[in-house]
Amino acid sequence: MSKFTKAFLFASIIFAPFAANAVTVASWGGAYTESQKKAYADTYSDPGSIVFENYNGGLGETRAQVESGNVTWDLVDVLPADAITGCDEGLFEDISSEIASMGVPGPDGESIAEDMEANGLNYHSGWDCCVPQIFWTYVVFYDPDAFPGEKPDSMADFFDVEKFPGKRGIHTWADGIIQKALVADGVAPNAVPTVFANQTGAIDRAFEVMDKIKDHVVFWSAGSQPLELVKSGEVVMAVAYNGRVGAANLAEGENFEYIWEGQVLDQEYLCLTTGAPNREAALDFMMHASSPASQAEQAKYITYGPMRASGIPIIEANEPWGPGGVDIMPHMPNTPERLKVSIVNDPQWWSDNGAEISERYSAWMGN
Amino acid sequence: MPIGDMLFRSVDDSQINGVFPNTFNEYKKWDKEKDELPPEEVYKALFEELAYGEKIQIGRALTRMNYSKSGWKSLIKTTSREIKKAVKKDELPNNYKEFLITANEKWADPTFWYAMGQMVNDTTPIYYWNALDRTYDQDQNVVMQDEKRRIYIKTWIKTLKISVYVTIFCLILGFPVAHLLANLPLRYSNLLMIFVLLPFWTSLLVRTTAWIVMLQQNGVINGILVWLGILSDDGRLQLVYNETGTLIAMTQILLPFMILPLYSVMRVIPKSHMRAAQNLGAKPATAFWRVYLPQTIPGMSAGGLLVFVLAIGYFITPELVGGKDGKLIGHWIAYHLKTTLNWGLCAALGAILLGVMLIFYWLYNKIVGIDNIKLG
Numbered sequence: 001m002s003k004f005t006k007a008f009l010f011a012s013i014i015f016a017p018f019a020a021n022a023v024t025v026a027s028w029g030g031a032y033t034e035s036q037k038k039a040y041a042d043t044y045s046d047p048g049s050i051v052f053e054n055y056n057g058g059l060g061e062t063r064a065q066v067e068s069g070n071v072t073w074d075l076v077d078v079l080p081a082d083a084i085t086g087c088d089e090g091l092f093e094d095i096s097s098e099i100a101s102m103g104v105p106g107p108d109g110e111s112i113a114e115d116m117e118a119n120g121l122n123y124h125s126g127w128d129c130c131v132p133q134i135f136w137t138y139v140v141f142y143d144p145d146a147f148p149g150e151k152p153d154s155m156a157d158f159f160d161v162e163k164f165p166g167k168r169g170i171h172t173w174a175d176g177i178i179q180k181a182l183v184a185d186g187v188a189p190n191a192v193p194t195v196f197a198n199q200t201g202a203i204d205r206a207f208e209v210m211d212k213i214k215d216h217v218v219f220w221s222a223g224s225q226p227l228e229l230v231k232s233g234e235v236v237m238a239v240a241y242n243g244r245v246g247a248a249n250l251a252e253g254e255n256f257e258y259i260w261e262g263q264v265l266d267q268e269y270l271c272l273t274t275g276a277p278n279r280e281a282a283l284d285f286m287m288h289a290s291s292p293a294s295q296a297e298q299a300k301y302i303t304y305g306p307m308r309a310s311g312i313p314i315i316e317a318n319e320p321w322g323p324g325g326v327d328i329m330p331h332m333p334n335t336p337e338r339l340k341v342s343i344v345n346d347p348q349w350w351s352d353n354g355a356e357i358s359e360r361y362s363a364w365m366g367n
Numbered sequence: 368m369p370i371g372d373m374l375f376r377s378v379d380d381s382q383i384n385g386v387f388p389n390t391f392n393e394y395k396k397w398d399k400e401k402d403e404l405p406p407e408e409v410y411k412a413l414f415e416e417l418a419y420g421e422k423i424q425i426g427r428a429l430t431r432m433n434y435s436k437s438g439w440k441s442l443i444k445t446t447s448r449e450i451k452k453a454v455k456k457d458e459l460p461n462n463y464k465e466f467l468i469t470a471n472e473k474w475a476d477p478t479f480w481y482a483m484g485q486m487v488n489d490t491t492p493i494y495y496w497n498a499l500d501r502t503y504d505q506d507q508n509v510v511m512q513d514e515k516r517r518i519y520i521k522t523w524i525k526t527l528k529i530s531v532y533v534t535i536f537c538l539i540l541g542f543p544v545a546h547l548l549a550n551l552p553l554r555y556s557n558l559l560m561i562f563v564l565l566p567f568w569t570s571l572l573v574r575t576t577a578w579i580v581m582l583q584q585n586g587v588i589n590g591i592l593v594w595l596g597i598l599s600d601d602g603r604l605q606l607v608y609n610e611t612g613t614l615i616a617m618t619q620i621l622l623p624f625m626i627l628p629l630y631s632v633m634r635v636i637p638k639s640h641m642r643a644a645q646n647l648g649a650k651p652a653t654a655f656w657r658v659y660l661p662q663t664i665p666g667m668s669a670g671g672l673l674v675f676v677l678a679i680g681y682f683i684t685p686e687l688v689g690g691k692d693g694k695l696i697g698h699w700i701a702y703h704l705k706t707t708l709n710w711g712l713c714a715a716l717g718a719i720l721l722g723v724m725l726i727f728y729w730l731y732n733k734i735v736g737i738d739n740i741k742l743g
Contacts, residue, residue, distance in 0.1 A: 058704070058708075059705065060704045061705075085426075088426035088429055088430070088440075089426040090423030090426055090427075125444070172686070172691065172693065217691075218608050220690075221687060221693060225579075228579070232585050232586070234583050234585065348440075352437050352438050352439070355437070355707045360516055364515075365694075366692070
């Protein structure tokens with residue numbers, strides 16, 4: 001046996017136990033995963049036992065792992081529609097009783113589900129397999145310098161190129177923008193999901209509103225692009241992930257204004273993969289990550305809002321909460337008064353209609 | 368093996384047929400001319416298969432059903448809940464049809480039942496039809512997809528068009544560079560080679576982003592043109608977030624794949640050939656055209672095929688710089704693989720892509736001959 005082989009065997013004996021016990025969390029990477037590492041892993045009783053791996057969203061890899069019986073991801077950070085599909089398909093394990101019994105309660109004993117309902121969410125089957133993470137939103141923002149006179153402050157303004165001339169930055173997929181279009185057309189933000197679900201022709205109506213600005217749109221496809229578009233003056237207003245705008249304002253000294261009206265709140269979940277190799281440890285970490293304290297902690301590092309309503313008072317009471325003594329609440333999407341003018345996305349409706357709408361949206365862009 | 372698996376998945380529909388065997392059997396007996404809605408036996412079979420089926424298998428089937436018509440997922444889920452309640456209380460309905468329609472009125476909507484017709488066989492060509500903007504009508508005739516949803520044929524044409532253009536541009540730009548590299552003294556050509564390879568070693572995303580900075584309306588190129596007075600400040604060109612940007616960025620990124628094979632072929636063409644031709648009375652242009660160029664064909668073919676194959680499956684660069692024109696077929700394959708989990712459609716799109724490649728390969732073999740390809 002060569003020296004090298006011996007060293008290798010030795011090393012694998014030494015390191016194997018650590019590698020085998022580490023809980024692997026698949027997440028989106030970038031600043032978001034950084035914030036998870038700081039807020040969830042570093043505050044955990046055993047930070048070394050959590051390993052993050054990057055992926056690009058969707059259930060493709062998870063399904064391949066579960067189907068082949070070769071599961072390497074214990075936990076997956078997913079969008080709500082994927083939480084629903086994954087739970088329905090059995091890609092994620094139904095742990096509803098564990099969540100109810102092990103979940104960290106809020107200060108007044110609120111359960112995870114009660115906390116989410118307080119934020120305007122309704123039960124869906126994703127709740128059986130997953131614990132909540134953050135609210136992220138599609139929000140419109142602009143550089144106030146671009147509007148010396150009157151400043152836009154509503155969705156109607158965003159869709160009105162005569163009142164506020166200039167290009168708009170919009171993403172290349174439908175989710176987020178078609179809801180905003182209805183708000184511009186006079187639907188109350190809170191009513192948008194029910195209008196889509198119950199009124200035939202609501203989708204056509206949204207597309208008609210979007211037609212008005214179609215010739216004034218620059219389409220973006222990566223989260224950093226809208227910031228670049230507004231900064232360089234390519235567009236005057238853009239839809240973006242609010243966390244990106246918050247980071248630009250807090251860390252890069254920008255002075256962007258948000259239009260909170262018609263922001264589309266979407267959810268984010270941490271789910272347990274069926275057949276996860278470190279099931280027990282992963283469950284324990286899930287409960288830690290979904291505690292109100294961890295969720296509030298995360299807001300220090302990225303301006304996404306805690307999905308548990310009891311996370312918000314922790315931030316409010318301890319301002320300035322952000323690093324370097326900055327206030328975080330001005331950038332939180334789910335304060336009570338902002339929730340009043342927000343659209344809370346209905347993931348079940350999207351998981352029913354998402355594919356069809358995205359095809360329509362593409363056809364619309366291309367025409 | 369993976370290709371076989373892909374081809375199998377593109378026609379396979381056995382999973383859902385394992386979940387609803389009786390429902391589908393009864394469904395096939397439904398006479399659509401006679402009855403507006405399926406007979407009671409279909410409702411009964413569906414009730415039983417939802418009541419006693421394995422939850423996970425039903426979940427998988429739901430995902431599949433939703434491809435045929437939006438709304439299946441919540442329809443089955445709400446219905447299942449009612450069925451489970453009834454079974455728990457041991458209250459089996461006398462009239463299953465009535466029960467289901469009370470549970471969810473959509474069971475009285477024939478369009479859902481028509482959509483079920485797509486799924487009742489173990490194998491199906493429907494994914495291929497979907498990949499070509501077609502679907503089934505109520506009698507399983509192939510018809511065009513709703514006009515507002517037709518995207519795939521357009522995307523196929525766009526993908527092919529961009530790939531062909533990128534290949535041509537790479538050839539036009541790459542040929543002189545490769546020629547220069549092959550004919551300069553070694554110390555200069557090595558330096559130049561580094562200029563070719565340096566971007567090749569740079570991250571794809573960095574290069575793509577650099578192009579955005581160069582091409583945007585307040586970017587470098589527009590800035591210079593305005594400064595030179597060629598463009599007015601209001602007349603800045605839209606060079607990025609459209610097809611132009613896609614072509615420019617993809618050409619630059621794929622250029623080394625053209626230059627390298629061309630270079631390695633050109634380097635071994637003896638310089639004496641051109642001299643001999645000119646000695647024998649050919650003008651330089653004729654000598655180039657009739658003596659030099661034919662000898663570079665193996666390099667052009669290798670480079671051309673390489674660039675074309677890479678371009679046809681590209682999707683990151685076009686997405687970033689292409690704006691509304693940036694969704695090529697690779698985007699949709701990735702979308703259905705990850706987001707809708709419609710692996711059947713994915714496989715069909717992949718199989719068609721493979722078919723297109725084989726056609727080009729065959730054409731190439733007919734015209735140039737496949738033995739003629741050379742990487743050096």
